[in-house]
Amino acid sequence: MKDTLFLLRPGFEDPAYPGQVFYCWHCALMEGVLASFPDLHEKLTVHRIAWPRPRMELVNLLGEAHQSLPVLVLAEGGFIDDKDAILAALTERHGFPHPHP
Template identity: 80%
Template sequence: MKDTLYILAPGFEDPAYPGKAFYCWHCALMEGVLASFPELADRLDVRRIAWPKPRREVAELLGEDNQSLPVLVLSEGGFINDKDEILAALTERHGFPHPHP
């Protein structure tokens, strides 16, 4: 079983801001890292989730209170939902290079 990275699919709309399309910059950061190292990205199961809540797939795994993305669900259980901690886990668990300080 692989670690699973859940990120928001880009180009979503927020009813609070009519007529505008958005992306999550934390998720876009993850997309950039994945695209930069595709051979390492293959070690993960990456799922792009629609923006509106409830995000059923995530809520069913982590609970209604844990739907913020990005989130890395660990194969042995548990999860990481802080962008910097996710990047550290990608380095430690999957061999991605370190982010430059």
């Protein structure tokens, strides 16, 4: 089993902001890192899911309280839901370069 990175599919609408289309900038950051290092991307499973809640794929894995994205679900159990901690895990666990300070 591989670590699994869950991201929001870009181009979603939020009923609180009628007529606008959005992307999650934390997820877009992850997408950019993945695209920049496609050979390393192969070490992960990536799921892009829809914006509306409940996000049942996450609810089934992590529980209803943990639906924020991005989230990295670790192969051995547990998860990371902070963008900086996810980037650090991609470096430590999968050989991605370090983000420049």
